Amino acid sequence: MKIKVSSHRVINIFFTNCIFYFTLLLISNLINFYSINNWSPEITIYTKSSDEKEIRSVIELLSGKNFNDVHILDKKVYAKGFTEQSELEIDNLIESLPTPIVIKNIKHNDITVIKKLFLGNNFIVAIDADEDYLKDSKFVSLSLTFFYYMVLFFSFVVFCFNSYGFSNEIVQTRINEIKVLSILGATNFYSQKFIVLILMLELFVAFILSITFINSTVLILKKYLLNRVEYFNLFLSEIDIFDTSNIYFYLSIIIFSFIIGSTLSLKLNKKILAL
């Protein structure tokens, strides 16, 4: 007896996952967005220096590949964008530094920076500033960063639990199907291996659809709605479904659906045997 593979169960998982995951992703985005607007741009270089040459050299360096939208306001240099620590090319701009942090650039030159702070995926470099500001911004940045990653982590946990919950529902539906069909007098079912395969396929398709949906929505948001979600691109590049070179993403999805699929199939087997 055939067991129906219904697409609306996959769509159920897909939509619920998307709603949960995307809502939490949006909350974390808003937290970051709010914090940036209220506390600092994504990359801010503060300098007491009024030497125009010095400032220009900073702009030239920062307006390269890794940064865009660099401007000066009240003798401060603002640059938005994101980068990695090693890509930052800043020469020894400040001679006296209260708490110098030495980092290496790609050319292996020593770069001395007064402070480096992380806000989400944003790297804030303070070359020179007064101590109070640094204390405040560091505290706020670190708290928000912590909260931001907590929300991201929580959203992923919800995503996993939600998938598991829905998969359980699929298992329950399968059990009901088998139960009803056997009461009706069906004698031949698809083999259990085949049912498990269908179950895993359903999960896999649902995950792929969810991730694709989230990814494409964030890309659209980035383009049309929010100007400042570049850092999500960084986050999503890790799970970019359109990036065929990202084998880890595919592997993790396969392993994830395999773990859930096999856990549930064991449950399914037990319940079928108990019928």
Place this chain on the structure above:
Amino acid sequence: MITVKNLSISYQQNHYILENINLNIKKGSFNVFIGETGIGKTTLLKIISGLIKPNKGEIMIGDQNLSKLSHPYLSIFRRGIGLILEEFPLLQDYTIYENLSLPLKISNLKKKNITKKINYFLKLFNMTSMVNRFPKQLSQGENQKIHIIRAIINNPFLLVADEPFSNIDTEESIKIIQILQSLQRKGLTLLTTSHEKYDPSNKNVIYFKIFNKNSIKNEN
């Protein structure tokens, strides 16, 4: 003819729900088991339909000894029994059409005949418009009627129904009883349960009252 001989069943040791029950049910009769809640009416129906195996005793349906039938013969035998039980729900992910087509598919009917039969019964129960709906879109009473259709759609020789009219109003129940009695005249045997008698003046219905675990009496 259904014969129940010395039937006993217990779920816990030495705690019998039914003990040494003997019954004779005529072919083509309409039988109702009445009695208090928890007295064993549903259990008796489940045993007669082969869903539960008794601890002791025999159930003969025609010349088949149900206790001696093993899988898959029991499954094949059950195709001839229409069931309305709480543990046998409509599948929520299937439309009414798909739910009703299941027993017919199992009997290897062709798609054309399946559709024909479903349309006939839905029309008979005045539910044609519900064909593409899902069970959760129907009321309890409508769901109950679909249960009844699913049980009788495959021309069973025996209909086993646990309180089939519990969610249906009296007027509708009378109509359904008339449909079932028309099937009864064609040879269908009916075994149902109820808290009270449907219509005491209807002498075609045989009432068996279960008094306790080992006492069933024909009320007629």
